[in-house]
Amino acid sequence: QVQLVESGGGVVQPGGSLRLSCAASGFTFSSYGMHWVRQAPGKGLEWVAFIRYDGSNKYYADSVKGRFTISRDNSKNTLYLQMNSLRAEDTAVYYCAKEDFDYWGQGTLVTVSS
Amino acid sequence: DIQMTQSPSSLSASVGDRVTITCRASQGIRNDLGWYQQKPGKAPKRLIYAASSLQSGVPSRFSGSGSGTEFTLTISSLQPEDFATYYCLQHNSYPPWTFGQGTKVEIK
Numbered sequence: 001q002v003q004l005v006e007s008g009g010g011v012v013q014p015g016g017s018l019r020l021s022c023a024a025s026g027f028t029f030s031s032y033g034m035h036w037v038r039q040a041p042g043k044g045l046e047w048v049a050f051i052r053y054d055g056s057n058k059y060y061a062d063s064v065k066g067r068f069t070i071s072r073d074n075s076k077n078t079l080y081l082q083m084n085s086l087r088a089e090d091t092a093v094y095y096c097a098k099e100d101f102d103y104w105g106q107g108t109l110v111t112v113s114s
Numbered sequence: 115d116i117q118m119t120q121s122p123s124s125l126s127a128s129v130g131d132r133v134t135i136t137c138r139a140s141q142g143i144r145n146d147l148g149w150y151q152q153k154p155g156k157a158p159k160r161l162i163y164a165a166s167s168l169q170s171g172v173p174s175r176f177s178g179s180g181s182g183t184e185f186t187l188t189i190s191s192l193q194p195e196d197f198a199t200y201y202c203l204q205h206n207s208y209p210p211w212t213f214g215q216g217t218k219v220e221i222k
Contacts, residue, residue: 047213050209060209104158
């Protein structure tokens with residue numbers, strides 16, 4: 001069965017960096033694009049970034065463009081989100097999701113606070 | 115960017131009630147819309163895809179309809195396990211992919 005498992009969340013100071021990972025199993029990872037979606041505490045869902053199956057194209061929400069980088073390693077079935085210049089408003093649970101948003105991970109919490 | 119306007123933002127209903135949630139797109143999105151259920155502390159779960167197709171394993175009391183700019187999620191007979199927050203998501207014109215603001219279904 002499809003499994004997506006995020007890791008790498010934690011507490012970081014404003015201006016700091018963090019790298020999230022999403023380990024995929026149960027499907028042919030290298031054939032599907034992948035998304036990151038976040039949810040601030042008590043708020044709705046916000047799409048963050050997408051990467052095509054082969055990494056050839058990447059798209060970002062305006063709120064994270066220039067600060068976040070999505071990448072993938074198809075040999076390791078793993079998706080990444082490098083987050084730099086973090087701000088308080090980046091505090092959220094971050095989910096990875098398969099291309100059609102049909103499968104989601106359980107999420108990892110990122111807290112940006114001094 | 116396509117804006118998704120979801121209504122109501124919250125509602126109170128009783129077990130057995132029929133519940134309807136609406137999503138309106140700022141421009142036509144054909145049937146490129148999904149509905150999701152999210153319970154506290156859990157990831158979203160897809161209920162409906164392509165506006166009206168029921169995800170495998172989802173109870174038949176859930177149904178979706180609509181095309182173009184107006185979409186509806188209906189729960190025909192609300193069950194205790196259905197109390198949650200529901201979101202629509204458009205995947206017609208991207209980036210960005212856009213969600214509705216959410217509808218919290220609470221117990222009356």
